[in-house]
Amino acid sequence: MEGETSWVSHCLDDNGGDNGNFNSFLELSDEDNKENTEVSLDLILPDDLLERILTYLPVPGIFRAGSVCKRWNEIVNSRRFLWNFSRVLSQKPWYFMFTSSGEPFGYAYDPLLKKWYGIELPCIETSNWFIASSCGLVSFMDNDSRSELYICNPITKQSKKLQEPPGLKFSDYSALAMSVNRMSNNYCVSVVKSKQVPGEYFQWDLSIHVYDSQTRIWVTHLTQVLPGWRGGDESVICDGVLYFLIYSTRGGAQENRHGLIAYNLSNRSSQDELLKSSIPVPCALTCGRLMNLKEKLVLVGGIGKQDRPDIIKGIGIWILNGKEWVEIARMPHRHFQGFGEFDDVFASSGTDDLVYIQSYGGPTLLVFDMNQKQWKWSQKCPVTKKFPLQLFTGFCFEPRLETVP
Numbered sequence: 558m559e560g561e562t563s564w565v566s567h568c569l570d571d572n573g574g575d576n577g578n579f580n581s582f583l584e585l586s587d588e589d590n591k592e593n594t595e596v597s598l599d600l601i602l603p604d605d606l607l608e609r610i611l612t613y614l615p616v617p618g619i620f621r622a623g624s625v626c627k628r629w630n631e632i633v634n635s636r637r638f639l640w641n642f643s644r645v646l647s648q649k650p651w652y653f654m655f656t657s658s659g660e661p662f663g664y665a666y667d668p669l670l671k672k673w674y675g676i677e678l679p680c681i682e683t684s685n686w687f688i689a690s691s692c693g694l695v696s697f698m699d700n701d702s703r704s705e706l707y708i709c710n711p712i713t714k715q716s717k718k719l720q721e722p723p724g725l726k727f728s729d730y731s732a733l734a735m736s737v738n739r740m741s742n743n744y745c746v747s748v749v750k751s752k753q754v755p756g757e758y759f760q761w762d763l764s765i766h767v768y769d770s771q772t773r774i775w776v777t778h779l780t781q782v783l784p785g786w787r788g789g790d791e792s793v794i795c796d797g798v799l800y801f802l803i804y805s806t807r808g809g810a811q812e813n814r815h816g817l818i819a820y821n822l823s824n825r826s827s828q829d830e831l832l833k834s835s836i837p838v839p840c841a842l843t844c845g846r847l848m849n850l851k852e853k854l855v856l857v858g859g860i861g862k863q864d865r866p867d868i869i870k871g872i873g874i875w876i877l878n879g880k881e882w883v884e885i886a887r888m889p890h891r892h893f894q895g896f897g898e899f900d901d902v903f904a905s906s907g908t909d910d911l912v913y914i915q916s917y918g919g920p921t922l923l924v925f926d927m928n929q930k931q932w933k934w935s936q937k938c939p940v941t942k943k944f945p946l947q948l949f950t951g952f953c954f955e956p957r958l959e960t961v962p
Contacts, residue, residue, distance in 0.1 A: 608632050612642045615669055616712060616956040639959040652906065652913040653711065654920060654951035655684035656940045663951070664938055665711075668911065668924060671936045679716045680707035684950060687790065689746075690908070691849070692737035693957025696746050698722075703731050706746070708962040711954060717962035719746065723775050724764045728752045732792035732801050736849075742960055744770045745822070749801050751788030759806045761787035765799065765820060778822070781831060786816065793847040795854045797823050802845050803835070814866065815842050817856075839875050839882035841866040843901035848953075850907055850927060856882070857905040857912060869901040874912060874925065886925060888914070892932050896921055906953035917948050
């Protein structure tokens with residue numbers, strides 16, 4: 558683990574309805590700031606120049622700047638500032654880690670400053686809810702009835718409850734995905750539901766439901782029976798295409814127990830084309846995690862042993878080019894061992910150029926930079942394992958101030 562523990566804890570208040578409530582991001586401790594130096598720029602810089610300077614601050618700095626004085630607070634809360642800030646590319650995607658399976662409170666890792674922030678998420682009740690994110694917004698769906706669905710900005714804490722998705726009331730498996738249009742800020746949310754046909758283990762009902770923020774309604778795109786396959790809990794939307802993993806129900810020691818379905822949300826692929834569009838995974842996987850990195854589909858998978866495909870021997874990263882997988886990297890063995898105990902399934906999430914990988918058994922977090930092709934450990938998370946069977950999980954999101962549900 559490189560570096561020593563370095564983290565800042567911030568607290569967000571519960572006033573989710575105020576878009577400009579930057580004062581809610583209060584700093585509780587900062588080991589790097591030993592002295593407070595008072596500097597006044599009011600008589601030196603005009604508003605437009607000061608605004609331009611402030612847009613280059615990291616997100617926590619924006620909240621601190623808003624508490625300096627009335628003038629700065631008005632600047633960072635202005636629509637023009639939010640618009641300009643959204644076009645500064647200095648921010649990096651954060652990773653939110655849940656500290657236990659029963660609490661929505663956790664810590665968000667900022668790779669730019671290499672610090673952790675304590676954040677309590679709005680809406681969500683437990684950390685085992687379904688979670689998807691895109692362009693600063695995060696969607697949550699409850700794991701029990703699959704009827705509660707929220708969209709929120711975890712930084713500003715604005716949130717909105719969506720109407721209940723249609724389709725099966727109690728599905729065996731569900732996969733949640735969302736996509737935000739960066740130009741219009743409109744978004745769509747998809748839910749892929751899968752349930753076993755009564756008395757038929759090898760056949761599963763599958764349905765695709767999509768919510769459009771412009772029309773504010775759900776539309777059921779497709780319902781059909783998948784012979785020999787079932788849906789799961791992994792899906793993502795890339796460039797207008799919904800991708801989701803399917804799992805073989807044939808049993809036995811198969812080389813590839815996973816498959817990938819590509820469903821075009823605009824053309825609405827027919828039922829006959831659904832399985833025909835299936836794309837084999839690159840190798841025998843213990844599990845697969847899908848993510849959208851700059852509108853390219855990326856798969857992070859646990860590589861299974863040839864004679865025991867359910868036993869993990871490593872982790873690979875692939876990008877989909879057409880219908881062919883291109884291997885980007887494999888986790889070095891020293892990093893794989895660095896997790897300590899590593900199960901055949903794990904948490905992984907990413908956006909922009911960063912991929913985060915985390916074991917369910919501990920708070921250790923590994924980051925892979927797609928541009929630099931480098932593996933790095935995050936700073937040590939400020940949480941310790943309280944009991945042997947405590948589980949950890951998390952998700953990646955963009956820290957944005959201007960996006961609203």
